[in-house]
Amino acid sequence: MTAIMIQGAGSNVGKSLLVAGLCRAARRRGLSVAPFKPQNMSNNAAVTSDGGEIGRAQALQAVACGVPLHTDMNPVLLKPETDVGAQVVVQGKRIATVKARDYANLKPQLMTSVLDSFNRLKSGYDLVIVEGAGSPAEVNLRAGDIANMGFACAADVPVILAGDIDRGGVIAQMVGTQAVLPDQDNAQIAGFLINKFRGDVSLFDDGYKMIADRTGWQGFGVLPYFPDASKLPAEDALDLPTRSSGRGFKVVCLGLSRIANFDDLDPLAQEEGVDLSVLRAGQPIPGDTDLVIIPGSKSTRGDLAYLRAQGWDVDLQAHVRRGGYVLGICGGYQMLGQVVRDPMGVEGAAGEDAGLGLLDVTTEMTGDKRLTQVRATHAASGIELDGYEIHIGRTDGADRARPFAIVDGAPEGAISADGRIIGSYLHGMFTDNAFRAAFLDGFGVQSGQLNYGQVVETTLDALADHMESHLDVDGLLSLAR
Template sequence: MTAIMIQGCGSNVGKSMLVAGLCRAAVRRGLRVAPFKPQNMSNNAAVTADGGEIGRAQALQAMACGLEPVTDMNPVLLKPESERGAQVVVQGKRLTTAMARDYARLKPQLMGAVLDSFQRLRAAHDLVIVEGAGSPAEVNLRAGDIANMGFARAADVPVVLVGDIDRGGVIAQVVGTQAVIDQDDAAMVAGFIINKFRGDPRLFDDGYDYIAARTGWRGFGVVPWFDRAHLLPAEDAQDLASAPTGGGVKVACLAFSRIANFDDLDPLASEPNVDLVIVRAGAAIPGDARLVILPGSKSTRGDLAFLRAQGWDIDLQAHIRRGGHVLGICGGYQMLGQLVRDPDGIEGPAGDMAGLGLLEVETTMTPDKRLTRVQAQHAATGLEVAGYEIHIGRTTGPDRARPFAHVGGAQEGAISPDGRITGTYLHGLFASDRFRAQYLAGLGIAAGGLNHGTLVAQALDALADHVEAHIDVAGVLAAAR
């Protein structure tokens, strides 16, 4: 029935990882623990047990707690669709699409849903560990805030502030945050943590003591860089990284401007015989790639235009002429077809856009969103594939007669006549170990016999050990109320 909130001095300071580690550490103490993030902005979403969607980081934190993810763990999810607009998901369901200016006016109406979800979690668990968003130092966003101090004050939840020393200027991060926030907000802060230290943490003793003396806040620890973080799903597309080159077979993934659900790549990145290359804007698709993946996208039409602007459509044609394979997942699948129709203007002005023409299918965007967990059977091998669907749009056409999989007896996805171009709506397919091994074998890539679920679970245990070794966990838990 208690709660503590982890806020950051900025975005990407490691809040999500620390919350996951603290969750696991608290569960080890015999507590019933749940994660909570009032407002998240991410296109990396998870489908929940209750048929909605939340940020992938909260799904990982739920795993750390030994729980199935539910929509109450992230009641407001913002999914960017353009530079200025985002889809607003409330308690798992799409509410509207709003421009940034309009969302500022919408925020006060969302506090009720946020507090409603929080109170349900709080009533059902011994401890709720809350994650903030961005930084409380963004005082221009304080009015109507539901993500940081606005929530902490409304729900009376103490705050631990996290600074990122890897970025430099961490003393100014923490001391500066206290300097700019309201005194009543500052009174909610129980202490601070310094995260992502490289080298000997004792070298920061003087800086640590200076922050404590200057702010009057208690220090809860200096956390060294966690080397196994890459094994856990990332929330921010900026954290996507190519796998270390080790002489394996090259698999390239296009980094769309609105890339979504990119943790599909994590099991591939863990394979020792796969060199995963993230192809970013301005770079060419490697000529020696055996497979090119077109991943999910929050804006199929927008990212199709982005793809062409990079010249990747030309690179793909060359890749195919060399005998390469292409896999499109969700939005990437839609792009592979002949046409993307958007008669209602769901992704922008109403109209049609030519696809890449690599599959004989076409997609019509529809307002209804499909959100479901899926148990599928891979058509070529008969192997079970566990995944999920999270998309708008309906895809039809002759190449669907050669399905990628069967779901409940229905055909899913499409494959070209030569078998080298594949499209599917199934996210998470590579987490199924036997399927992943067979799929890679079909590309001439020997799989490493990894159990991806075990790998993630072991990384979470290692993260909890890391947190226990460097944070005063008992002190943090004692600060909860």
């Protein structure tokens, strides 16, 4: 065994989850296995053991494999900053910010880094399970491709094409993909599977046979919808967790346009005593909200303008007057201050903007980026917690005299004099069970004794079981070369 690749007949067909389940299934067979995604586009990143960053989906897949996170698992990460431009991260480090049109010229140079990372993983593990991006049917983007068939052909990795029946039109997705692919790319496809079926699977027997007959591909099964997927960390902002029961401690997260590292919300969403919802554009902050979370952002000043365009700045002032609490994480922390300055134009046009004025701090963007896993002590409870920092900018001011936490003996974050406004650069804090319980207890909310890490592990095992029950997993893995 060496490697196998899951590609999709469209975006969001469930590739990330399929790879995570296969990783866990291969691990349970006694194989050392690693995930790999040549190119990912996401603002939800994870900090790796070697001091870089990769997409959150590859971080979950590494957990499924039981191995440390490493930058080789996602050598090219694109982090959108505007509608037409993105930060380019190569092997964990930012190298440039480019417009989409210019990135096409950069891609051929990145294949060397992609193959270097892949070959290192291949030499260190029994099996590498690769995830594609988007769809190989986007043949207009085939020249210089490093994400799908360009990589598969260069590395000679067999491909399984996955289709999403939940959206409808899956027969056309699969047959149409074969029809538009050049012969070289079609030769890499070793088979197909259908994902996200709801209801009686036998009703699709004729459709399944039609795909096999039309394409000549081997079918590896129809996978029913996996309802527990919501218990796993989401990578796509469209999949942000929501539990709106109308009961319990009401937490509202502002759905920023460039929201980043929103996995902070996943553990809170699973707490029985918490009613968590994510506001979309145009929705006001409800008057009965207890805590508003302003999450991380890939573009602090851009999302500050977006926040104001929704009227959320006015809603926040009213929320605070009613006695409500606000937690700003990373970019959200920066927005809470008096001013956000970007004199060098690190995140966009050079300039500065007034912050929300809820904390007496100011932020200045700098060229250096802090990427580190940290062990912190929560100042209010004395509880130690693990988290990570992934940000540019330095924040200082009078409210830093009341830190949120202590990191390496130094104060981290800031709290207002009345204790209602909290800012911190620490991501991942709520995955720590003891801290999450203490944080909620500060609001009079009793934690349901949720062991979040165990929930993730149990759900990954259930996902692998689900795939073993409905797919020919042995046949899939036997294709690896």
